[in-house]
Amino acid sequence: MKNYFRLGLLIFLTPVLLWLVLLIVIPHIELLLMSLKGTDDYGNPAWTFSHYATFFNEKIYWYTFVRTAVYALATTFLTFLVTFPVAFYITKIVSKKFTGFLTILLLMPFWVSELVRVYGWMILLRESGVINHILISLGIINTPIEMLYNDVTMMMGLVYTSMLFMAVPLISSLEGMDDSLIEAAHDLGASPPTIFFKIIIPYASHGITSGAIVVFMLALGNYLTPTLMGGKNSLWFTEQIYNEFIASFNWNQGAAFGFLLLLLSSFIIWAGLKLTRQELGRALS
């Protein structure tokens, strides 16, 4: 009987192991190895930390790195600020009839490719764009303003792209919250801010963590929005990686950058989970 059930285990285990080992484990080991490969003084292949040294010696690299991390964190926080009131409105304030409709409406834009969404913002915001045209026709401004290609716009684009991944976990955790908790707190004399910070936020913390992890990860690894909406000197770290790989064809340097980005994202996610005392499995499901 043992063997009888073991066969099932083997059938399920094999493809999963192949997937994880061949496509996740080995490639990331290879990434690390590649980042440590270089040439010695005589031009022979050798192990070296030189690619990491380059990163720390060239100001532009670690500047971009830190900038990317800070902006990704800011994006996460802003996304939370922007979506929380909407999630709260949908689940707790608007008449229950509309909850489902508003949720579906909220999800719809995100089924469309990120590229299309960014493109939409570009034709709205650029110098010859729709908003400038309207402002000029209304006589509010005389000459068009370039609203694209700056950090503020780029942040807006990042927030826009990430909202769904914050909104869905927020809505589902707020939906699971019994209204009577808020009613009871109100009845016991708590003020709205107290209710908000002592009841609602702690209850939704699981949803907030899941949302924050995914949003942060997506912002950090985003390539499209920073390249298309950010300015010429608002470099994003993924662009550095792309440049090393595709433009300079310096794969070892690119691998080092990639590995650093992986370390950064793992560290921040780990720290976030530790701070909120959660596990990855629970946060993602």
Add this chain to the structure above:
Amino acid sequence: MKNPVLEIEHLRKIFGNFVAVDSLSFDVEEGSFFSILGPSGCGKTTLLRMIAGFLSPSDGVLRIRGKEMNSVPPNRRPVNLVFQNLALFPMMNVRDNIAFGLKRQKLDKKTITFKVDSILERVHLQGYGSKQVAQLSGGQKQRIAIARSLVLEPSLLLLDEPLGALDLKLREQMKIELKKLQSEVGTTFMYITHDQSEALVMSDTVAVMNKGRFEQIDTPRELYSNPATSFVAGFVGETNILPVKVISNNPLKVATLFGLELAGVTAGETTKAKELDLYIRPESIMLDPDAGLQDINKFSLHIQNILFDGSNTKVLATIDKSDTEITVALPQSSQFAHIKKGSVVSAGVHADHCRCYARG
């Protein structure tokens, strides 16, 4: 036994270091209605799941129709199980549920249709084939679950507390129906329950189980009137338990803590202990016994309360001047109509009905 369908030898199941089923050996006779009665957690389901093949025994042998089953996977065993929660397939209608096992045997369409129709008729649900499972009532689901197993004509049908989820009225009705069904089809039923009335009403043989072991295997009548252990005496039927001290042996004479002396009989394992437990069934106590009766213990009862329950009415009464309270059956005949709360009546119990077991 002439013709055992199931033979079990020294069957054990250990979870970690907890012994759930402890070295059981017993046979089940072909065509009989065999029940296992025991409190929750005593290992009934574990035993059944070993027979069905969902658990492998830690030790021991299991044979069905003489064939060893230990290494046979559950889907090749000639036993079928009616699950505690029924486990009807919600994605299929009634007909497909019943036909599921037949289809696995690769029978042809005509045979399957015929068999399904006749089993539906057997359980009085002809015409329900196209109903969805969710449309059925509790009792109907019950019958479909049994039909689904019976249609495969198993050597042995295992039922795990199948009436547990039904309400009382329906349970009473299903008990009778199940018993009838079993005698009609002649399949061996192995029925698990913690409800003594189900076991007593339906079974040819009942095994009383406690802490992974069988305390007694017997007919319902013997079990009730001749319980082999104090556990059986306490678990099967209602009983009064009084701690007593031995005064003399052969014939046995004991005294209660408040000094009443009674003649009794020893039962269960023999013991030299001086302190025993005396078991008396409520209906063994006679109210207003004839003065001429021999060999009976006599005492008076002070009626504290009457628990009216139709034919099952009882009184709570203290014995003599003590505050020891016992339950006594009160037949609903005019002869006892004078008994009220507060009355004092004489009472007697035959020495054979005063069964003394070792304490513990």
Add this chain to the structure above:
Amino acid sequence: MIRTLPQSGLYKIAFRFYVVLFYIFLFAPLIITCLLAFNDSSFPALPWKGFSLDWFLANGPDRVGLFHDRSNLSSIVVSAQTAFWVSLFSVVVGTMGAFLFEQEDFPGKQGLYFLALTPLVIPGVILGISILLTANSLGIYFEDNFGLDVPFLRPSFWLVVLGQFSFITTFVLLVVSARLKKFDRSLEEAALNLGASRFEVIRYITLPFLRPALIGSGAVAFLMSFENFNTTLFLVGSETTLPINLYLQVRDGSTPIINAVSFLLIVSTSTIALINLLLSNRKS
């Protein structure tokens, strides 16, 4: 504060105003993109010069509509093919993973489960480059040692499929596991008891139960693959997928043909998403 408690008028109005603004913010870029696909102009910009289907139908010489644009059309086909294979593979492997983690027991299960979740928190760019590096090293190895040239180890269609599969599978795994958690195991035992083999149990009992999750996660896997950019960017060969192709066009200046593609994408993905939602709502 909430609908059952008394709320001040200002609170209500301010809240409603904010939510309306939010939804405008949400839909403005999409609606503008769609509208400008029908503007009779050579630039995706205002002023409105009249309604025209040129950007879909025109066939030269001044304007070439989407349906005559080889490069965009073929990238749509490539994307659809990629998405087909990715959703097929990821649903199969993701479902096996769900069975593995929900129903089997083996040493190291917790660790493997953790590993199976990580693709969701690895930036797509990193997945792309590490798979590219590995494929490349393997290619060199085969070439040096066996003189073999393995085409799919260079950036190519199948490398894109593998790259997307590597993280979309995790998504399927989570969705199917969630459904499998709700499955009553005694149904499987009942089927085994009635004589079904392990395979038949899965075929007739478990899979029918999982069907909504399989269809749902398959549809989402298709969409995720269809619009993936980050991972694909590094693995794509000569057969460009639609998002990559669009990116190249947007980067190098734009014509309303991009609006036309976007319009089709918006309409078709919304339709798929809506059907999916309706189906899953009806089921539950």
